[in-house]
Amino acid sequence: MINDRKNLTGKEYWRSFNQLAETPDFRRFLDQEFPEIVSENGHGLSRRKFISLMGASLALAGLAGCRRPVEKIIPYVQQPEEIVPGIPAYYATSMPFGSTAYGLVVECHEGRPTKIEGNELHPSTMGRSNAFMQAEILNLYDPDRSQKVIKNGAKSSWKDFVTFWQGQLEQYRGTNGEGLAILTEEFSSPTLYRLARDLRNNFRAAQFAAFEPIADGHLSGDIFDKPTADFYCDYQYDKASVIFSIDSDFLMTEGESVIAAKRFADGRKISGTGNSMNRLYVIEPDMTITGAMADHRMRIPRSKIGSFVGALAFELEKQGLNTGLADIVESFGSHNFDQKWISTLAKDLVAHRGECLLVAGRTQPSMQLIVTVLNEALGNTGEIVKYRKTDSTASLVARSEGDSIGGIIQSAQGGGIKTLIIFGGNPIYNCPASHQLSEVTGNIENIIHFSTHVNETSQKANWHIPRAHFLESWGDTKSAAGTLGIIQPMIEPLFGGRSDAEFFELMANGNDKKGYDIVRETWREILNGGNFEKKWRRVLHDGIHAKNMASDDKPRLNLNRDNRRYLSGALKASETALSAANLELTFQVSPSLYDGRYANNGWMQELPHPTTKLTWDNAACISPKTAQELNLKSGDVVKVSNQNGEIEIPAWIVPGQADYTVSLTLGYGHIAAGRVGSGVGINVYPLRPQLNAYFSSGATITKTGKTYKLASTQDHGAMEGRPIVREGTLEEYRKHPEFAKEMVEHPPLTGIYPEHDYSQGYQWGMSIDLNACTGCNACTIACQSENNIPVVGKERVLEGREMHWIRLDRYFTGEVDNPEMVFMPVACQHCENAPCEQVCPVAATVHDAEGLNVMTYNRCIGTRYCSNNCPYKVRRFNFFNYTKDLPEIVRMAMNPDVTVRSRGVMEKCTFCTQRITRGKIKAKQEGRSVADGEISTACQQACPAGAIVFGNINNPDSKISASKKNKRGYGLLAELNMKTRNTFLARIRNPHPDLVDYDPDAG
């Protein structure tokens, strides 16, 4: 039934790492692919259970106290105009995230925020979102957030703190801030900038530093004629024909990934054979989703990236491009990289002058400068690469050398700091090895920590001030691209926290003011020119200050002697050869915990890592070859050591990882994250040599002999030669537009039962464009939030009982060491001939007239027969009562429109039936039919790439109808006559003609 696929794609899918060699190791590996699933202590008192029990009692003790205000539980005597029970209200706000911000629209039910979406007006989201944004709902209702002011371990009050600080303030006013140090996380807010400036000016002698373990890495203005400014690079991925990513995971972990993914996908999508699409080259040490999207990917250790770029620049010069770096790169004529790959890349770039794009990641700050030069030389500046001046907290507050975390530590060592204010962050946890902050905390009289959680840093502080979540606060933001946004509260602070603005106002000026007043004070300046209230209301409504959108700057490149010397040094990076005895550690920003800030978020902990599919843990990721040389298996606990220290961490073999590199994911291993995140994974920050260092050479790995169970949601990474993710090259697609359908031959499909007529009314369908899907996981978390999907914990994931309704299947294809990685989002396919429906003995899963495969939870008795008979295995069973132990406060995150499932029932994707119903009701009330695009599913709405299209397939003018007509379309396992309502569009790769099926594996 399968056609000879070689004729179509020329690509062979491989079973497993060592299959090509067919060594005995391969057999052993195959055995290992089915790891024993042991539930150690699984059914007794599991960790999850223990902490939830503990949490429940804590929550009962703690929460009852803080939510007591009696007057608030009186039912409405007069119905507020805006609140209709059962009808959600939507408010615009923004989410601060390091030195940028995302614009949000928050769905609130009776004053209770339940779901976050992107704000269509905000340029950093344009209505899309990512997993981090989606997960903030759960952060809001995190019962482990700190609930009281703590002074020296005892409960205190905000009032006491105000009194205390006002006293301190008097003292420091006298000394101009001598002995005062302020360590703040990065922020991007006009109000906070104003107050930080106040603070700075009030205490000129104070040490004031900004600290972020993962800085957003804006471009330093040194390379331009404006050395004092920082620049945000606004890359127009959609307009570039050729993109070369230098260790930049711009689709996921880099800043502004939402808009980058949207633009990239826009340049990637093709609706017909006449369309063109971009071509992506990637060099990176570890397999990221950006690398997965690449047409050509080369795995290179991070320490060698500089040499590669040098070699590329040399090649560009050779091919006649005047880069302006000829003298710097002249020594790069000989190198160890694949010459054909480099010269083809250079040829492609030169051929696409003015429409190509080079982008370097935040892990490569000096490469960003070189990339700026090369983009300029290639004529990309202006159209494809735009620069915009941006603010940086560090440059705002820093006046001298001492205004850095290192400077503060140094002063503290000498006893020069009496009071240290730590605004947010968790430096004790995530300080790199060279900044041992915890050692000097004893020398400081007062440490004040303003934080959402009583975390590792708070434990060292003698004042802990609870920080409100942004959904509870008044505030404002300025995105990296310069968009001004407003933060408005959706709910009263659940735990009595103070907003950032309130805290900063107190710190800077000693005033205990309301956040609302502080923010309005700032905005009175921004919205000048009269009529403030009207403008203010407009801003609140839009969430952004639409009238004041930032414009591009056109800085001129400045290649003076200093800069040339600097660039020359950057390119001559370490050239020592890596080996099994000299490994490179590459630090990876966690795609789910970021820098660790989402550690206590169950959704994020259980969100599979896009590449490794690991949940609830991080691991030392190594390539198959490195593993072979070090005699390691996945799950072996290894000791990883470098000059900064050593950690014990389980190893995990990842195809596509650069040889002799060990990828360590940041953000795990908290000791005081809360009931969810404490003790999960290993903290790798202590191995980080310094702030913003993303690699470290000279590391070694030794086997400890111990093993550790890692919970991966996908044990098998090969497609077994099955036509699951179907892909072809652009050329093949143009020759055989229907190649995806042609991959499977089957007899005419007929059923034994007469088929229902679905030609009338709304008929819902979905189409997922595998060419656009980047595998970023946003859909999974959006679905989890929308549909009240429980978190089950590591033990349950090990048992294969994760509950995600939409999962991202990840397969490796191609060469063993240097494979390609493909993703496929799989949710219920809503088969018209649904095999699940036929076998349910109680008719709990049936079809509705609109083509939805629906579940009747009340009727379900839980035979699990439907799941057995589902060829996609998308049905999820409630093996236990997963919501029973949920703290009351977490239940507030539940979507009231969706049933919370009980133990023993089956559940699955409903195509967001509650959204469909809401849309239909609205249309009916207005006496019209549902318009195309009016109803969107949660996954579709979140998808930054716009890969998911949903709508009425009976409407010939709808987007979904157009997508269904696309020749790339195919139904997964369509040969089973499922007649799925969800179909896929085959993935297209766009290799350079010279590099088709070329393996550049230079190592």
Added chain:
Amino acid sequence: MGSKTEIFQPPGEEAPLIAGNPDFHAVTDKISRISERKVGRLWYIGISISGSLAVLLFVSIAYLVWEGIGVWGVNNPVGWGWAIINFVFWVGIGHAGTLISAILFLLRQRWRTSINRFAEAMTLMAVTCALIFPGIHVGRIWIAYFMFPLPNQMEIWPNFRSPLLWDVFAVGTYFTASLLFWYVGLIPDLATLRDRAKQKFKKIILGALSLGWRGGNRQWKHYELAYLILAGISTPLVLSVHSVVSTDFAVSILPGWHTTIFPPYFVAGAIFSGFAMVMTLSIFVRKAFNLEDYITISHLEKINKVMLLTGMMVGYGYSVEFFIAWYSGNIYEVFTFVNRAVGPYAWGYWTMICCNVLVPQLFWFKKLRTSIPVMLVASILINVGMWFERFVIVVSSLANDFLPSSWAYYKPTFWDISTFVGSFGLFFTLMLLFVRFVPVIAISEVKGVLPQADPHHHGDAGEGGSNG
């Protein structure tokens, strides 16, 4: 009695069905005494062990209902685990009884009389064990009654297209018919026990249960007709029940389940395992109660021959599955079967092949099929093999189906094992109670196959039937 003289042997029969040539009274006495006299210590030891295991079953069920299906090892691709395996296993074992009683009765296989009573009892006990599993394996046991077509105000009916619903009817009908058949066969023997009973309490109970049986000619005439009709009703059920059970798998679309050969192959397997269980039990019963004369080596040999035949039918089923998988050209089918033989569950597959295909081949040899130790070990291995057959079918097909992304390994937990072991406890408890209180051999039927029961009998063996 007449043990010294020559035994009448009808033409075509190799050996007398009952050895030792007892008279009618001796038969009655021998068999009735088993349930009349005080039981030995062995029985008490046996029932305390099996009773404890039965308690384990109920504890396991209670824990399951309290905590949820998650206490078992079932996971996302493998939605059915030991519970369904055990269900099919016990239903399969429950096949022998009715087959022996009904089909062999209709085929006039007179050797069945020695073993039919406890084979039928075994059927009932096994089906009782089997019925527990579909009941407890559902997620919400408290509404499992939704499976029955009960009239309700919402007019919601079960889904008649679902094989699980067919199971409810098939197994329910089979259990009812088997129970009636067994009970009807018991009536004359219960009357015999009633007549011999000395305690008043026993008299009342047995009197009620024997439904006023007096052994009159008219009663015998009606009785035999009723028995014949029940045999006629039960015969298709023997074939239908496991065919229907097999549709749980065959009707699905899963590679390895979606197989048209399943109904006959399941029935053959069921008879195979049922006879193996009859064999295991017979060996113990005839030893424990000195029934060697009633259950002779010849009986056991016949059972072995049936096992040889059905074992080869099962083996044929295994090979045809492979052939069809290859012949279909369907990559999913091919993978599933190759995966069974070489994949993560290969150990289960080869256990099954050894026990079910290789072990019965021993019975080609007369010496081996008449050796008690050989047949004991073989019969136990065959049931091990048949359990693994269901394991292989249920688990290996589910664990590695269409999309490799969802593949996972299934491993049972303590509670899976305790429930299964506990079901053996329940089974043996019920069997021990049966041998204690009910005649283990059909007295009236055995008498019917004695030489002196033949109207044409004119030998001198036995002293006549009037002493019965």
